[in-house]
Amino acid sequence: MTTEAVLPADLGTALPTTLFRFATAGSVDDGKSTLVGRLLHDSKAILADQLDAVARTSADRGFGGDKGGIDLALLTDGLRAEREQGITIDVAYRYFATDRRSFILADCPGHVQYTKNTVTGASTADAVVVLIDARKGVLEQTRRHLSVLQLLRVAHVIVAVNKIDLVDFSESVFREIEADVQQVGRELGLGSDGISDLLVIPVSALDGDNVVERSERTPWYSGPALLEVLETLPAADELESHLESFRFPVQLVIRPQGALAPDAVAAGLDVEAYRDYRAYAGQITEGSVKVGDQVSVLTPGQDPRTTTVVGIDFAGASLEEAAAPQSVAIRLAEEFDVARGDTIAAAGTVREASADLYASLCWLSPKPLREGAKVLVKHGTRTVQALVRNVNGKLDLSTFKLEQASALELNDIGHAQLRLAAPLPLENYLHHRRTGAFLLIDPLDGNTLAAGLVKDHPGDHEDERYSI
Amino acid sequence: MTESAVSTRLSSLDTLESEAIHIIREVVAEFEKPALLFSGGKDSVVMLHLATKAFWPGKVPFPVLHVDTGHNFPEVIDFRDRTVERLGLKLVVGSVQEFIDRGELAERADGTRNPLQTVPLLDAIQQNKFDAVFGGGRRDEDKARAKERILSLRDEFGQWDPRNQRPELWNLYNGRHTVGQHVRAFPISNWTELDIWRYIERENIELPGLYYAHEREVFARDGMWRAVGEVSQPLPHEEVITKTVRYRTVGDMSCTGAVESDAYTVSDVVIEVAASTLTERGATRADDRISEAAMEDRKKDGYF
Numbered sequence: 001m002t003t004e005a006v007l008p009a010d011l012g013t014a015l016p017t018t019l020f021r022f023a024t025a026g027s028v029d030d031g032k033s034t035l036v037g038r039l040l041h042d043s044k045a046i047l048a049d050q051l052d053a054v055a056r057t058s059a060d061r062g063f064g065g066d067k068g069g070i071d072l073a074l075l076t077d078g079l080r081a082e083r084e085q086g087i088t089i090d091v092a093y094r095y096f097a098t099d100r101r102s103f104i105l106a107d108c109p110g111h112v113q114y115t116k117n118t119v120t121g122a123s124t125a126d127a128v129v130v131l132i133d134a135r136k137g138v139l140e141q142t143r144r145h146l147s148v149l150q151l152l153r154v155a156h157v158i159v160a161v162n163k164i165d166l167v168d169f170s171e172s173v174f175r176e177i178e179a180d181v182q183q184v185g186r187e188l189g190l191g192s193d194g195i196s197d198l199l200v201i202p203v204s205a206l207d208g209d210n211v212v213e214r215s216e217r218t219p220w221y222s223g224p225a226l227l228e229v230l231e232t233l234p235a236a237d238e239l240e241s242h243l244e245s246f247r248f249p250v251q252l253v254i255r256p257q258g259a260l261a262p263d264a265v266a267a268g269l270d271v272e273a274y275r276d277y278r279a280y281a282g283q284i285t286e287g288s289v290k291v292g293d294q295v296s297v298l299t300p301g302q303d304p305r306t307t308t309v310v311g312i313d314f315a316g317a318s319l320e321e322a323a324a325p326q327s328v329a330i331r332l333a334e335e336f337d338v339a340r341g342d343t344i345a346a347a348g349t350v351r352e353a354s355a356d357l358y359a360s361l362c363w364l365s366p367k368p369l370r371e372g373a374k375v376l377v378k379h380g381t382r383t384v385q386a387l388v389r390n391v392n393g394k395l396d397l398s399t400f401k402l403e404q405a406s407a408l409e410l411n412d413i414g415h416a417q418l419r420l421a422a423p424l425p426l427e428n429y430l431h432h433r434r435t436g437a438f439l440l441i442d443p444l445d446g447n448t449l450a451a452g453l454v455k456d457h458p459g460d461h462e463d464e465r466y467s468i
Numbered sequence: 469m470t471e472s473a474v475s476t477r478l479s480s481l482d483t484l485e486s487e488a489i490h491i492i493r494e495v496v497a498e499f500e501k502p503a504l505l506f507s508g509g510k511d512s513v514v515m516l517h518l519a520t521k522a523f524w525p526g527k528v529p530f531p532v533l534h535v536d537t538g539h540n541f542p543e544v545i546d547f548r549d550r551t552v553e554r555l556g557l558k559l560v561v562g563s564v565q566e567f568i569d570r571g572e573l574a575e576r577a578d579g580t581r582n583p584l585q586t587v588p589l590l591d592a593i594q595q596n597k598f599d600a601v602f603g604g605g606r607r608d609e610d611k612a613r614a615k616e617r618i619l620s621l622r623d624e625f626g627q628w629d630p631r632n633q634r635p636e637l638w639n640l641y642n643g644r645h646t647v648g649q650h651v652r653a654f655p656i657s658n659w660t661e662l663d664i665w666r667y668i669e670r671e672n673i674e675l676p677g678l679y680y681a682h683e684r685e686v687f688a689r690d691g692m693w694r695a696v697g698e699v700s701q702p703l704p705h706e707e708v709i710t711k712t713v714r715y716r717t718v719g720d721m722s723c724t725g726a727v728e729s730d731a732y733t734v735s736d737v738v739i740e741v742a743a744s745t746l747t748e749r750g751a752t753r754a755d756d757r758i759s760e761a762a763m764e765d766r767k768k769d770g771y772f
Contacts, residue, residue: 090631104658252493259526262554263555269525282490315520327487327493329524
């Protein structure tokens, strides 16, 4: 995809707004909090009392200088320690809306544990905005960020070249950085793999250039402002449901027997008809389903059982079809024994469940991973015990090469092979951002150890580009 | 390909609703004994509505828990009781007044009882062995809440450690905890005040009447309109007048202020909230005006 986004035709404002999730990632002092503050401020998501509080604190600290302004970063630093130290510690979530979209913004700090924070923010994001300081260009940390985003298969990566005012709005500086970004993107397969796209925008977060409105001070840039891009990019669900087959991890069985909801009964629910009601509740993780579809029920250790969808219920409404990410309750033609942890999937689209798990692991715990460790794998709605058989190296995020390693430490990304106590319907993360994802959990204290991305088994076909 | 049309049309409210229902079902499936904090306030009413949708046609499979400050608006307590009755739920009440009467809590100099809810809350959680407690907290309410996880682990003392939170990835929620620990679950974390009101409008959800414009005897204090009531008496210099007001948040009568409003219907409120220039807590909560970190400090001690 090219640098300058092509905006689809204006859809008008009559449609209800849709949700778009994005994250920000950046290095130390590249002005990320200021950019977030600017987006919130200029899209009028900041209310008067919040602005007053920030203005008071800014004045107390003598912020602003000749700009006489307020420290927009204070809008996002929520914890006492963050305001005191002037740094952002933890991922913070922010909300704003335009006529077209409601936005959920995960603001991921770049200082400490940047991998942990970037992986967390990117795991649910439709897009990630990576900041670069125009005076510094592409840094090692930029390469690391882009590498993590490629690994997590973020649909849209937007590089904001910030502080463009401090390089006198120089086109040549911007073009050079843009070329460097595209070069890194090519090395990673980012923006040319048909899954993701990569955009580069010159901005000044402090002054607002190309953040909400296009700037007159960058006449050489003909692309959209950042907010225009965020308003028009397709969300991941819109892109993915075209490609993916139906997947539905069963959360629980709804089988009220005698215990029907009194309010539903009072509203005229036919008690006799619902006496033997039985449905499987869950959220569609991928694809879509229609009444009459053939589906397979996948239960670990059993052969897939095929049946037909006879009903899709949602709180009293009967739906003809439903798609990710809808939460529904599904009724099947046959009374199989189906339980939490089973998956209902479009028939004939699932490969055999496997107890051997090959994966990339983003290690998020201060406790290192060693071969032989016993862990828990949480995949969909099932948690199983697992043994770490091998650590097959860790990734050098600046060269994108795999290095020898037999342990993974905090913020490392590496490869490992695990043996599961029960087979799981694992799918390659590259093609299945939901069913290819899992957590590693410490069985002792219950803490989350790693974000896991399923890889194909060695020997299966796998595109070389994704071999990290 | 035709199926994709379904998801491209999913509105932001539908997406938020599906997310919340997914979280509620996860907690019910993975925990032994969950409960839902229910005050009769709009966020907890929306939470309960989502729970009824999550388990339809079955009953909501957990009790509701109310921490009663003893300073509640009578019409809200009435609404609470009617709702519990209508849905056939069990109600557990933790009483601030009882703790004060037993000398285990002391009244604050400013008369506000909101911060006093923490001890009875933790007591009720322990007594009833609740291992998960649903709350209607939203990240847009406050800067500390903006950093809270959807599943938030609390230690034996109910404390929140903001610097040591589990990363929350994809839609995989890790609720594992050890004996004595419990988890607070916030399924509507990603909703804004406007989302809540649009949803109340769309779903035709009943709320206590004081959320809508009505006439009330009030006096001005701390830049807010405070209702005249048993526990909220004007000082000699504070003049009592009758105004048309409504409440944006409903909490302890001693610290919750009303705003002047002529929003008589839910549609009026949606328009008013969309145009508001003040946050709901900044406009109406004395307890959050104490300092920029007031909520963070309360949360660390085990508050909602």
